[in-house]
Amino acid sequence: MATSSTKVVELGFAEPPDNPLTADSFPNKIGGKPAWLNLAHVLTAEDVLCGICKKPMVLLVQLYTPEDYPPEAFHRSIYVFCCKNGACHKTSWRKSLKVFRSQLPKYNPYWPPPNEESNGDDSNEYANCSSEKFTAVNYCVVCGLHGSKKCGKCNKAYYCSKEHQIIHWTSGQHKIHCNTTTPSLDDDNLCSKLVLFPEFEVVSEPEGNLVKDSENGEVDDSLSNLDNGNSRALVPVGDEIYENTQVNVDKAFLKFQKKVEPYPDQVLRYARLDYECEKNATPLWVSDIGKPMPEDIPSCPHCGQERTFEFQILSTLLNYLQVDHMQNDSLDWGLLLVYSCKDNCHVSDKNYVEEILWRQDFSDEGVNWSRFKSI
Structure with missing residues (x-):
């Protein structure tokens, strides 16, 4: 995504990945297993436990967001975790969503400095860092969290929790492959698909400063006229969009609708x-x-600096998560907003700093047009 020096809004679009979204590619991604920035320290099931159902949440979005200041934020990633049970969100969304910030300096034991910046001094600095001993952790075969438990029979499969061990034993067919030399990667992948959100790459593009009329190319000034009393909503019906004068919507929703209309995906x-x-x-x-x-x-709470808005996740993402909106307890939101420490403070005894996530729902007067969009 954009670095801190960029003043324009970067729009993120979900695309099937062309290549595996591994940690060494510093990916921006949706779903799948986390691609950890810090290879020696990863989040545990206890770190991301849903406060309602007491089950581990799964990765929703991961963004690689390096910044120039401070030096400890040369590598920087944001991880958003979400409980897949919509009933938990209806009980308390604050207990069903979490966001963490992880960052590393330019010289660290895990990743070499960028090739275009390498020189003699860089090589020496990296050599000193890379010589530091670290133990790579074991990952849960189901979700990619810290695998603090392992199968007592084969001692090869690791898990973050008893729940994921049971899922892997049954749905993942580990009971068939345990203590055998037959690889079970296909069954492992099937098990992960049952637990995790589908994986997509987030491809970003800068948003234009002006909204153009699609037919005549003139500047659409409707965004500046939302205060008049004649505002109307564009209501999708099938593949058609018509103007409905009977639908009352709030001004913020109209502004949102007009702003995202040029890039509806x-x-x-x-x-x-x-x-x-x-x-x-x-x-x-x-x-x-x-x-x-x-x-x-x-x-x-670590440095006293204010937390500022960093990015928002739109409800259009739900279309990619295989959410069944017909179910009463389906996953739902209007926006998910992430606020993070303005100074990117470095906390020496913490490898992950929990930040703030806020959820805003559509109002009763708003029209959730995104639900009518299909992939």
């Missing part, structure tokens, strides 16, 4: 600004209600 909007900017970036809201109060976004 966007699933993410990244808008973190330079840490020296006087004015922080603001989200594109889907409603005039449900916005966080200042006390809902507390300052960083």
Whole structure:
């Protein structure tokens, strides 16, 4: 995604990956197993336990967001975890979503500096760092979290929790391959597909500053006229869109609808600004209600600096997650908004810093047009 010096909004689109989204490619991705930045320290099941069902959450979105300041943020990734049980979110979404920040300096034991920057000094610095001994952790074969448990029979398969061990034994067919030399990668992948969200690569493009009329190329000034009393919603019906004068929607939703209309398949909007900017970036809201109060976004508990808006996940992402909207307890949201420490503070005794996630739902007056979109 965009670095901190970029002032424009970066739009994220979900695409099937052309190549495996491995850790050494520093991917921006949706679903699948996490591609860990810190190879010696990964999150545990206890770190991402849903506060309602007490089961491990799974990766929803991972973004690689390196920044120039401080030096410890040369490598920087954000991990968003989500419980797949929609009933938990309806009980308390605050206990069903978590976001973590992980970062590393340029010289670290895991990743060499970029080739274009390598020189004699870089080689010496990296040689010193790479000589540091670290033990790569074992990953849960099902979800990719820290595998703190292992199969007592074969001592080869690792798990983050008893629940995932049971799933792997039954749905993953480990009971057939345990203590055999027959590889079970296909069964492992099938098991992961049952537990994890489908994996997509997030491809980003900068958003244009002006919304153009698709037919005559003139600037669409409707965004500046949302305060008039004649605003109407564009309501999708099948493949057609018509103007419905009977639908009442709030102004924030109309602005959101107009803003995303040129790029209706966007699933993410990244808008973190330079840490020296006087004015922080603001989200594109889907409603005039449900916005966080200042006390809902507390300052960083480690350095005292404010947390600022970094990116938002749109409801269009749900189309890629194989969510059945016809079920009463299906996963749902209007926006998921991530707020992170403005200073990217480095906490020496923490490899992952938990940040703030806020959920905004569509208002009763809003029209969730994205549900009518199909992949």
